[in-house]
Amino acid sequence: MQRKGRTAFIVAFLSPAVFIYALFVIWPLLQSFVLSFYRWRGVSQQKTFVGAENYRKLAVDDVFWQALRNNLALLVGVGFLAIVLGVVIAHAMQGGGRLSKMLRGVYLFPQAISLVVVSILWMFLYNPSFGLLTTGLKAVGLERYDHAWLGEPKTALPAVGTAFLWYIAGFYIMLFAAGLRAIPEEVNEAVALEGALGMKKFWTITWPMLWSIKRIAVVYVVINVMNVFALVYLMTQGGPDRKTEVMLTYLYEQAFKNSQFGYATALAVANFLVAMGLSALLMFVFRRDPQEARA
């Protein structure tokens, strides 16, 4: 290839992307860390450097810990179910030809529609007056199992979690379906010859072979759950009494309702570090161990 003008060409072609990315992504990212050391109400230019005060406040803020607990509860509950659903449905779809291709399309419906629609939709499903759940239970005489799903402390988080699961399950089905497809045909045939079948085959052969997909899946669970905002913000605003509060709804409240911008940024940084820490931990837990490597 011609060397002439290569450098100039590279610079010219990269600079628009670099400029936009640096200005709107990198610079605010740096600012985030800076701002978390300030107290700032944002109504005026008054900004006060307060050192680690925001982080100290965070450490003793019950709401922050409650939000973190809720995030972790969603992580464990929804994450676990999403992965189980992903594996089971992906397994069920295997080799289904046209039908499974169509089902695959359907599973991703929720991902294609806006989270706003998903949230409102589920709000309505849970609605205590006309929601399908409440009226359905009444219709079949199970009224005593009815709840004000999004309003009661015990049911609110599971209710939000169910909506969340509905939203993300398709993604994990897709992941595991791809993982299953990637298992070489010879492996399956060899296993069939040895007579391993059903659950045994799954646990000894298939599950270990999925190690890389599992790892990707858990990292995505962390990312998805730590980023949950719209769903909670629209469905419950974190209520009742913070029972569904998550880190990002609390961040939003502190920044755009209470005008505590410095504190909100500290929350953002904390959220980020938790997500990074959890990802790293889970990647370690789900690393490819030598035994699996042999499988």
Place this chain on the structure above:
Amino acid sequence: MNNKSILAFSLTALAIVLTGCGSPGTPGTPDKVTPVAVKEAPTGATAKGEIEEVAFKGGYGIDFYQKAAEEFATKNPGLKVTVTGDPRVWEQLRPRFVGDTPPDLCFPGWGMDHWALVAEGQLLALDDALKSKPFAGDGTWGDTFEPSLLALGQQDGHQYILPYYFNVMGWWYDPGVFARNSWTVPKTFDDLLKLGDQIRAKGIAPITYQGKYPYYMIDGMLLPWAFDVGGADAVKAAQNLEPGAWKSSALLQAAKMIKQLQDKGFFQKGATAMSHTESQTEFLQGHAAMIPCGTWLSSEMKNVMPAGAKMEFMLPPSVAGGKGDASNVIIGIEPWMIPAKAKNPEGAVALFKYMTSLDKAKQFVEQKSTLMAIKGSDSAKLPDALKTPAKVFKESKAVWSVQYRQWYPAFETEIENALTSMLNGEATPEQFCDRVESGAEKVRQDSSITKHKVTG
């Protein structure tokens, strides 16, 4: 994403944390609360140029303001007035205040902490303007307002907020339903306890409420009952965050009364998860006999009024033998203001004078079915649902207002959460009061929060 990129990214993040604090960013100015100079608005003698008005678009819409603006522009050739609004208008106004580009006249709705704006010097004082001539008639502009309502917009002897329409808080019932069942409207809490059992016997919930927005219960039960029990001083002390005020015997008894209704099963099932429209629709559908709500109820629900349904206002049943006047009533003004950085404050004052003229006020009453803070506006033809509240307001010996909510929004969140928690059976009235009191203590300790006092 592989191990390496995670690691690289974490390290970058760490590096940013470690090095970032010193480098970019504006140097901090000391956080001493400099007393903000009071800036007086002009008197609005003339209206020229352009006026931008931004208003909360709630149940009454913004069409009336738009119409008034048009009329005013025709009266003042060459004047251009734009009126915009939004149901969450405060979210738009906040960045504009920050960016020093606020509109000229604004009504930021309930989501804006306008006392923070006063504290930051973001609003013009309107004392001179109120001493000047009104749009029509003699006297001063200030004389045209109901004094008790005007007083709610003052701080340190200056007027920053002006009332426009106002709401009366109370309870609602359907007189038709009550007549059919020969129920009588409960005057006292004991009446309510008896009536509630009768209502329940008919398979109807005695009370429903807006569980997603607990301030309806605060203004409809907790605070009026605290007033009934402990008198004006008890709620004043609470609003002023005096130590112990939120767990005083008055507040505690009010909380216990709510809990008692809850324990007797008087609240509609599912209400804890309902939004205002949902619970209000339940009420109109006859699934619940009573609901706490302000005078905006009738216009808010006009589209979903079932045929034959009626609504009538009542004061919350009072507490017999309490210190407070049984006629006490909570009212709320809707705050209008002129930003200190407004480009055309002169025009804004002139426009608002026009909007608050008696003729416009009467029109507002008739078109929007609400009460106005302008003297004499109740001589307009009042809609049925407003007749009782107007009478209650006029005859009340103790008109008061819930003000701490705007002053301490984070504290309000805490009270609402505590109330939700009690209504969900997670806390006793004592625990509720303790929790609210410790929330008040937090505000008292936080020097970065500007403190306010109930005047009068």
Place this chain on the structure above:
Amino acid sequence: MKKALSTSGAVLFALTVVAPLIWVLLTSFKSGAEVFASPWALPKQLLWKNYTNAWQEAGISHYFMNSSIVTAFTLLLLLPVGAMAAYIFGRYPFRGSKVLFGAFLGGMMFPNFLVIVPLFFLLRDLHMLDTKTGLVFVYVAYSLSFTIFVLTGFFQALPGELAEAAMIDGCGHASTFWRIMLPLAKPGLIVVGIFNAIGLWNEYGLALVLVSSEANKTLPLGIANLVMTQHYESDWGALFAGLVIVMVPVLVVYWIFRDRIHDTMLAGALKG
């Protein structure tokens, strides 16, 4: 037998995905009173008025327009800028290009909310807060990572001989890109474009913070707004109709391109 059982499980799950959507569709034809009185019943008649109410009175048409404008302009800026950068990363390795590429990929991983407060004030300082322009630039910036990632793969896969032949014929680096390579990457551009378009059409968090006036609100903000307004005016039927209006275009586009979207998503997920 076992196969049938597991297949029916898969079908059942598909039904739980679709059923709520169908309920929304049916409810969108009901009157406000009907919504409350008989949530499980079929609509008594098809109340198309809900749709005109949502489209006109509730202002959905306006939000629809805004979303179209923002999405279109974002793509118009994003695709060329992204493709240019991807072309360099794919075919012009230089010292440090791996690091730079990594910096771009990093954007795929960290949450937008980490930067929301500084971003809000950055836009304010640029006088881009609450403007469609501001939203477009932010959307371009936050879509670059994925776009560059996918297109780099495309350019790498294109046969190098074509570019070399063009260069020998006297085309410069740039004109080789515009005349030969970019047209060859068209399938990639389409996939990336559609994938981004769906995401942008649905985006809520950034828009919530960065846009505030009615004039600039996008469809997700608008529909959330409609829920709020409905809290003041109570038109339930129109609200459901509004949901349908938001969902349907995306679902149609998604269904047409579902296989390619699926592959792109998967590629992004596996390599991210």
